[in-house]
Amino acid sequence: MNLPNKLSVARVLCIPAIVTLLHFPSDTCRIIAAVLFIIGCLTDFLDGKIARKRNLVTDFGKFIDPVADKLLVLTTLIMLVYLKMMPAWIVIIILCRELAVDGLRMVAVTKGNVIAAGPLGKWKTACQMILISAMLILNLSVYECWPLAVLAGIVVLLTLGSAVDYFVRNASVLSEK
Numbered sequence: 001m002n003l004p005n006k007l008s009v010a011r012v013l014c015i016p017a018i019v020t021l022l023h024f025p026s027d028t029c030r031i032i033a034a035v036l037f038i039i040g041c042l043t044d045f046l047d048g049k050i051a052r053k054r055n056l057v058t059d060f061g062k063f064i065d066p067v068a069d070k071l072l073v074l075t076t077l078i079m080l081v082y083l084k085m086m087p088a089w090i091v092i093i094i095l096c097r098e099l100a101v102d103g104l105r106m107v108a109v110t111k112g113n114v115i116a117a118g119p120l121g122k123w124k125t126a127c128q129m130i131l132i133s134a135m136l137i138l139n140l141s142v143y144e145c146w147p148l149a150v151l152a153g154i155v156v157l158l159t160l161g162s163a164v165d166y167f168v169r170n171a172s173v174l175s176e177k
Contacts, residue, residue, distance in 0.1 A: 004051035005061050007043040011068040014040045015075050022079045027139065034136035040072045041129040066117075069125060070098055076132050085141035086152070093156055094128070097163040104166060108173045115170055120162035127155050 001009070014036045021033035047065055051057045074095060080086035105115045131151045135141065142152045167174075 002051075002056045002058065002061075003054075004047035004056050005058060005064060007047040007050070008061065008064040008068045011040040011043045011047075011072055012064070015071055018072075018076055019079055022076075022083065030136060030139060034133060037072070037076055037129075037136060038133050040068075041133065044069050044072075044125075044129075073125070073128050073132065074098065076136075077128075080132065080135060080141075083141075085135055085143075087142065090142075090152055090156055094159050097159045100163060101166050104170060104173060108170060111173060113170075113173060115166065115173070118162065118165055118169065120158060120165045124155070124158040124162045127151065127158055131155055 018033045018036050018040075021029040021036070044065070047061070051061055074091070077086060077091045077094065081088045081091050101121075108115045131148065134151070135148060138145065138148075140148060142149045
């Protein structure tokens with residue numbers, strides 16, 4: 001297994017620790033969870049750069065990288081809902097977008113097409129990661145801090161905008177031809 005794939009797997013392995021730590025009402029546990037989440041986010045940016053730079057792109061990497069990102073972000077968002085720091089409706093929008101875009105990608109693959117991540121999708125992921133990191137570090141909910149509420153609004157807009165962008169750019173995938 002090459003380094004980029006190891007980084008993606010490490011991102012997945014951070015998830016149980018983050019979930020466990022967030023169950024404890026301790027600042028120390030929350031900060032450790034935040035550090036693990038941020039490390040996971042950093043591996044997201046590193047694995048792709050390393051894979052492209054060193055020509056280490058693999059089929060396993062193409063699979064595990066986006067799955068690891070979604071698992072890390074969605075699991076942590078669900079924990080923030082559990083902790084009453086994030087409204088469930090925001091997480092539902094994000095989850096629905098991810099399922100819809102992944103469904104579109106699966107249909108595209110059956111037709112021999114690959115749908116690469118678009119710029120809006122990358123911005124969406126980055127903003128989600130920044131929002132989650134800030135909430136964990138500051139120990140504030142989107143209800144308590146207007147800058148976090150604004151960032152959450154930006155996340156929702158980017159989530160919806162990137163979904164529309166994927167479906168508009170790839171409408172031919174869903175045609176009956």
